Amino acid sequence: DARVTQTPRDKVTEMGQEVTMRCQPILGHNTVFWYRQTMMQGLELLAYFRNRAPLDDSGMPKDRFSAEMPDATLATLKIQPSEPRDSAVYFCASGFRDPLQRQGAPSYNEQFFGPGTRLTVL
Amino acid sequence: EDQVTQSPEALRLQEGESSSLNCSYTVSGLRGLFWYRQDPGKGPEFLFTLYSAGEEKEKERLKATLTKKESFLHITAPKPEDSATYLCAVQATGFQKLVFGTGTRLLVSP
Numbered sequence: 001d002a003r004v005t006q007t008p009r010d011k012v013t014e015m016g017q018e019v020t021m022r023c024q025p026i027l028g029h030n031t032v033f034w035y036r037q038t039m040m041q042g043l044e045l046l047a048y049f050r051n052r053a054p055l056d057d058s059g060m061p062k063d064r065f066s067a068e069m070p071d072a073t074l075a076t077l078k079i080q081p082s083e084p085r086d087s088a089v090y091f092c093a094s095g096f097r098d099p100l101q102r103q104g105a106p107s108y109n110e111q112f113f114g115p116g117t118r119l120t121v122l
Numbered sequence: 123e124d125q126v127t128q129s130p131e132a133l134r135l136q137e138g139e140s141s142s143l144n145c146s147y148t149v150s151g152l153r154g155l156f157w158y159r160q161d162p163g164k165g166p167e168f169l170f171t172l173y174s175a176g177e178e179k180e181k182e183r184l185k186a187t188l189t190k191k192e193s194f195l196h197i198t199a200p201k202p203e204d205s206a207t208y209l210c211a212v213q214a215t216g217f218q219k220l221v222f223g224t225g226t227r228l229l230v231s232p
Contacts, residue, residue, distance in 0.1 A: 004165070042225065043211075044222075045220065056219060091165050110168050111220070112168065113158075113167070114165050115163075115164055115165055116163075116165050
């Protein structure tokens with residue numbers, strides 16, 4: 001069945017190293033979201049894309065984080081350089097926003113989450 | 123600023139013991155309120171969307187209700203497999219992002 005996939009599932013790295021996380025959204029979905037989850041802050045939206053174009057990245061530290069969608073089947077989140085405070089679980093989610101807003105069309109807000117990447121920065 | 127507060131932080135129930143989880147919110151204009159379930163080590167799983175005060179939705183032992191200030195997730199005769207963290211999120215009119223609460227951890231004992 002269709003699901004969002006993320007790689008890697010776990011990543012342990014040292015401070016200062018570059019980290020790249022990948023996400024494959026559900027085929028046909030046109031909106032992709034990146035979230036970060038920590039015990040203290042809960043789930044926070046970092047950035048999201050519609051039809052591969054970035055719509056909002058205001059939740060993302062711009063100096064070290066970057067998000068891209070090289071194509072419709074791949075979204076990436078990169079941290080360079082990584083810091084211990086970046087340790088968290090990073091989730092990708094996808095959904096479909098009907099551009100015609102047709103009655104009964106599934107709402108893009110029914111976001112489908114991937115299993116997450118657990119990042120530990122030492 | 124849009125805010126979501128969930129209570130209690132944690133809830134322990136005996137199997138069959140019904141209860142409710144609360145989600146209080148402040149938002150400039152509510153476009154939708156969402157409930158998700160999250161199991162340990164997994165991503166959140168969508169449960170319900172509510173759009174207007176008075177609306178109710180049901181799924182198996184769960185029923186979500188919405189007022190102008192809060193939402194309740196009622197769990198009727200819960201089973202151990204209902205144990206999870208339940209997350210509430212709001213979306214404001216004119217905005218597209220979801221603002222999540224920190225969740226309620228539910229444990230149902232046999």
